Amino acid sequence: MSDNHKVIGRSVPRIDGPEKVTGAAKYTGDLKFPNMLYGKILTSPHAHARILSIDTSAAERLPGVKAVITHKDVPTLKYGLSPARWDESIFCSDKVRFVGDKVAAVACLDEDTCYRALKLIKVEYEVLPAALDFLHAMDEGQPQVHEEYARNINTEIHQEFGDVEKALAEAHHVRTDTFVGQRTYQSPIEPHSAISMWDGEKLTIYSSTQSPHYFQHYIAREFDMPMGDVRIIKPYLGGGFGGKLEPTGLEFAGAVLAKLTGRPVRTFYDRAEMFAHNRGRHAQYMEITTGVDKDGKILAAKANFIMDGGAYTSLGIASAYYAGALLPLTYEFDNYQFDMFRVYTNLPACGAQRGHGAPQPKYAFESHLDNVAADLGIDPMDIRIINARRPNTVTPNDFRVNSCKIKECLERVRVMSGWDEKKKNLPHGRGIGVATGSFVTGAGYPIYRTDLPHAAAFIKVCEDGTAATLYTGSVDIGQGSDTVLCQMAAEAMGYRYEQMKIVAADTEITPLDFGAYASRQTYMSGAAVKQAGEEVKRQILDMASSMLGLPADDLDCGDGMIFSKSRGGKSLTFEEVARKHFVLRGPLLGRGSYTPPKLGGSFKGAAVGTSPAYSFGAQVGEVAIDEETGEISVVGIWDVHDCGKVINPRLLHGQVHGALYMGMGEAVWEEVLFDDKGRIKNAELANYRLLTAVDMPPITSEVVDSYEPSGPWGVKEVGEGATNPTLGMFSNAIFDAMGVRVNSLPLSYEKVWRALKEKREREEAAQREQDARREAQGRRADAQRETDPALPPLYANPA
Amino acid sequence: MYVPDFEYHAPKSVAEACAILAELGDRATVLAGGTDVLHKMKVGKLAPEHLVSLKHLDELRDIREEPGRVVIGALASHNQIYTSRLLQRRYLSLPMAAHTMASNQICNLGTVGGNIVNGVPSADLPPILIALNASIRLTSAHGERTMPLEDFFHGSAQTRIEQGEILTEIEIPDQASTGSTYLKFGLRRSGALAVAAAAVSVQVAGETLHGVRIVLASAAPTVIRVTGAERSLVGRRIDDDLLAEAGYLAAQASSPRDSIRGSAEYRRNLVEVLTKRALRKAIDEGHA
Incomplete structure (x- = not known):
């Protein structure tokens, strides 16, 4: 991509930075x-x-x-x-x-x-009596949380695409694994x-x-x-993170x-x-089956899940659909079955936490895929590259994927992390793991049924042209959307970021926007902002055309200057043209709005997970395990994302770091715990262990050169997709370090210690058995006994 | 969060504080840094009618060297201990223990006296202080008394402080120990309570240990000394097997319970590992 952009693609300082760092910014509670x-x-x-x-x-x-x-x-x-x-x-x-x-x-x-x-x-x-265990909430005789919902079933999903049983029957290798995820809370x-x-x-x-x-x-x-x-x-x-x-x-x-x-x-x-x-992450029981050919190519996958919804629905129906709908994104396979029960329990309601339903199923699938790779003796990186989705493809559940560089992400992260070298040479107790992720760039459909546009924007240029104000209903919750959208407005107008002002998220002043969820704003709000900016620019060029006596289509405007494209000579400033426009033609305004195209299939639930574009990413993490305590030290993490055109690299990498931070917490450290009365035991920040700055490892974050044809300037999401690989990446790195799999989240130090202890005990028992056998063989003086085969990888579930 | 109503006193001297406490009896609670007391009040575990703040008693903030001992005022904050040049020079293990405790904000407020009087088994400063053979001074309207810190605790959150008494200072006697350390196992690198912890002091002479003290936190209802493990070490040649055996004996002597930070089995394992590692560190690195 040639890049002649003046404002986007630059790490401009945040528009709200000074107010926030000086403490002047007022939050609702202030x-x-x-x-x-x-x-x-x-x-x-x-x-x-x-x-x-x-x-x-x-x-x-x-x-x-x-x-x-x-x-x-x-x-x-x-x-x-x-x-x-x-x-x-x-x-x-x-x-x-x-x-x-x-x-x-x-x-x-x-x-x-x-x-x-x-x-x-x-x-x-x-x-x-209360229903506190989601795995048994559907059983006969359990307390009913809502009388209207028999067996505490809040949402039930049964989807099949292709012919799963046939594909499994024909597969070279079929494997099933089960995993359990925990409740976590966003903790803004x-x-x-x-x-x-x-x-x-x-x-x-x-x-x-x-x-x-x-x-x-x-x-x-x-x-x-x-x-x-x-x-x-x-x-x-x-x-907010969904909460x-x-x-x-x-x-x-x-x-x-x-x-x-x-x-x-x-x-x-x-x-x-x-x-x-609450409204945090659902705890989930996840059974995954795949069938692969002898090269590790996935032929079919089955996902059989149960989700702990808590006492109310919240956004949980969508969470339940998302859990299965997003699984076929990073890898290509035609046959897919997804079954899900989201059940009510007498616990706080769960909802949409960063990555929505996707991170835990991704943990399960990525862990499972490493098990499959181990069964077949394939390098975990290779099995992902073999199966990596290609651009311009359609998932079995009818999601159209335009841009997709997951393969390039994997190839790049392989080099960056030194994968091949480390895979061979890491010392005992060290391990390296890889996982992929993908996420929607905005939901294809609104949360409630409406035909309203998803985003709209106005731009008002100050009468003397020295400032322009962007009015948008989009919501900066810390991720930096106000900054990014001002960059996009300035770029579209041919103006300067430093002269942009923003009024956002006030329903009486700013035009409709659905807000900050489903990683939608840079793309969807950005599309509306771009349109508004272009409308301003058209009027500026038209005004300048009469001022210069040149045809408007020979003029362009960039960085606040209007100039002729064909001949040099006299140029005008944005300010003088804008002022003249105001005097002669009235207020200089731009408007824009965005509605996604019709997306997705026609089966029940087909709308959930649709999006005009999908981000992709791959992460590698290296861990060191203290075998005596189970303590996990994170040596380093390498992340490569395909998120389309980057508007603000610094903010983008900030999103990657933040998403990784949350994913790390969910992988190893965070869990909401309840007593037998349904009371939270750690509803505070001492024992609900969010990681601290000193826990963060060195992170290397890169993007691949990517362009999403449907998005404004080619953008896609990054804020949630970067959470999706992290849990599985940790699971796989720990597996690589220990040769034993922990099948439940969080992958806590104690579970790791216990898995190692049990592995040791199994090996000692096997050794004793072997010794006894040898002794017996020795007594029989049978000297031509073959050596015992090497121990296969062990799978433990210490939950 | 709701802090129940209370009457507030801020005496200007230890004597005045003692007089107020003598008059109010069990209706009063002493307030030092407040990081434990105010939290307990907020969550409804404590509702004193009167709070007697020690904040004006600046004479209790000193950390000083005297012939034969180092004296730490009970109001010295965790960060004061962490940054004390004197303590860093004499017993670096103590500042390092203070550094494991909590966020900077809390370490600026919380006091060593409060950490002791609060009496919880996961307290970070008592183990290393007991390993260093510290004693404490308790002052009341009736006079003063001192006792070895290791005798102070007798049950979870149970101490031998009497009504009307204020812990005023901690004394570390000059000693023959050549090394000491505090190893804490937390579930993140900062702001984590101990799942288990071990403090040791050792007196190395050539190839053997002449003296050793091993103190455990988060391993029993109180901070405990494990004398059996100590005895197993004295006079024997130092090697990894010896230290591992002491770790095993310390784990046997511990009585951790299941908690949200770890199962009893896991915590006992941690005691074993931490004891072994703490001994090695103190032997090799001195007071660190």
């Missing part, structure tokens, strides 16, 4: 309004219980309490994120379904009074909060949300208001409290409440 009250939600202490009575009278009498509300004071309409299963209520009325389910709320003059008031609300419960640094206020019939909510549009839609629906009377504003936001995509209950409770008191109300979660609200 905002204060005159007469603002503080609101807190009372939650259930039981995993499953019937509510017999709620007495709020003592709380209401406490000085400083301005309102106390329960299910009697709020709309009863069920809500949720997945329209097919709206199963949440603002407050529980009949029963509570997990420790943390919402029961009542208070609004008070200060935070301390809230806690006192919550203690004074008397809720009488009849405790019910900024706790959720919302400030709700009314002006007559109009409701304004400042919220730490990843999608003001979905909030606006769901809040308008819940309160039966026109969307135009609901304004959602997203201030600076400190991380802030949906209504949290804070907005609904806050809106009712604000209405009743006539005052702004700030509602918020503390760290423990964040864990209870």
Whole structure:
């Protein structure tokens, strides 16, 4: 690709950098309004219980309490994120379904009074048996989480493409492995909060949300208001990773409290409440079967999964579909079967965590593929290259893949990591592993059914041309979309990044955008921004054409200068042309919008996982295992991505590092733990072990030269795809180091130690047996005994 | 997070603090750095009517060298211990133990006295202090007393501090030990509580050990000394088998329980490994 771009492709500084590093940036929780009250939600202490009575009278009498509300004071309409299963209520009325389910709320003059008031609300419960183990939640006689959903089945998927049984029957080698993934939580640094206020019939909510549009839609629906009377504003936001995509209950409770008191109300979660609200990674049971030919080419794959959904649906239907739908992306095979049950349990609801349903199945598949490679004696890198997807192909489940350089990613990471050398020569206790990943570049369809465009943008050029403001509904949650979109706007306009301003994520001011999820903004919001920028540029060139007396199609504009393409000579500045435009023709505005084309097949669930483009990537990691303790030291990680044209390399590599960081945590260190009453044992940051800066290994991150023909300037996603290989990569590196597989996440030090111990014990037992046999043979004086075959690789599941 | 209401006192001297504590009895809790006390109050494990802050008692922050001993004021913060030139020169193992404790913010607030009085089995400073044969001074309105630190703990979060007493200083006597160290096994490299930990001090003479102290954390309801393992080492020629045997004996003497950080079996294994490795390190590297 020739690159004559002036603004994109450069690591310009973040547009919000100075405010953030100086602490000047205001997040929702920093905002204060005159007469603002503080609101807190009372939650259930039981995993499953019937509510017999709620007495709020003592709380209401406490000085400083301005309102106390329960299910009697709020709309009863069920809500949720997945329209097919709206199963949440603002407050529980009949029963509570997990420790943390919402029961009542208070609004008070200060935070301390809230806690006192919550203690004074008397809720009488009849405790019910709880369904806490998702592997048994479908069994006969298990407690029913929702009466409407028999056997606690929330989502059931059975898909088959091609003829799996036939392909397996004809395969050279068929293997089945099972794996179990754990619950993890996104743990954004900024706790959720919302400030709700009314002006007559109009409701304004400042919220730490990843999608003001979905909030606006769901809040308008819940309160039966026109969307135009609901304004959602997203201030600076400190991380979401999928956990802030949906209504949290804070907005609904806050809106009712604000209405009743006539005052702004700030509602918020503390760290423990964040864990209870959850919407993090589903725990998953994953059985994978593949059949391969003698070269390791995959002929068919079967995925049989069960997911722990928790007490509500959240975005879990999509998570369930994603778990299987994205598996056929990185490798080509025609025959594929996917079966899934997402079950309800009396635990916090799971949702969309970075990578959505994909990282754990990818862990299972990538671990399984290494087992297959070991069975056949094929190098793990080779078996991936043999099976690597090619560009311009269609997956068995009807996803069209345009650009795809997974093979190049693998070949490059092989060289970068010194794979071949290390595979031969790493010392005892050291190992190296590889895995691949892929992800959607924005979802092909919205979360609720609508024909609205997915993204829109305006650009307003200042009357003297010295600045241009981008108005976009897209949501910078820390990933840097405000910066990237300003670069794209400036590029399209022929303007300068340094003169761009941005107003984003305010439903009253900025045009529609579905927000920050499914890795969609650089591509989809970017497409709208590009169109808006090009509209500005057309008007600038048209104006300049009359000023210069040259035809508009001979003119171009770049870096803020308008010049003739065919002859040198006089040029004009963007500023003077823009000003003249304003004087003679009125405001200089650009508009753009983006709607994806119709995508995907026609089978049930065909829409989930569709995307106009898919990213690809390969990771290699090297680990050192302390065999006496199981401690895992990460020696280095090498990551190569195919993410299309890169708009801002520094931000891109930041996304890779961040995704790797989260993937590492999920691979070895993080797990939400529950006691036998369904209470979280580590809803805090001391024992929920997010990694720290000193735990991070050296990371080498590269991209392959890539261009996605459907995207603006050829872009694709990177923010979530880079999480997908990491879990499997760790599993494979540990396998390589130890010769033994840990089949459950997290691959904790203790599990590694135990697997090694069990391996040692097996080897010692085998040795004893061998010795005994030799002795017996010796007694028989039979000297022509062949030596024992080498021990095959061992598979252990110490979970 | 909800901190229940309390009355706050900030006496200007140890004597005044003791007088207030004597008057309030069991209604008062001493507040030093607050990293344990305030947390317990927030999660509902502690609801004292009065908090008596020691923050004005600057005389308890000193770390000083005296003839025959090093004295550490009980209010010395973890970071003060970590950065103390004196401690780095005399007993580097102690600053290094302080460095394993927590984030910088907490290490700036948390105090050595608090770490001791809190009495949890996973505390990082008591093991190395006991290995260095430290004693503590307790002060109350009735006077002062000292005791060996190793006698201070007698159950999980149970210590021998009496109502009205303030831990005022820690004393490390000059000693014949030639090396000491604290090895902690955490599940990440920073801000992790010990799954298990071992502190040792050794007195190496030629090829043998003349004296040795082995102290374990997160291995029993309290920080414990394992004298059987110590005895197995004294007077015998130092080699890997000897140290491994001491590790085995330490593991046998430990009584860890299953916790969210590790099973009892795993933690006992860690005791064995850490003890062996700590002995080797102290023998080879001195106070480190």
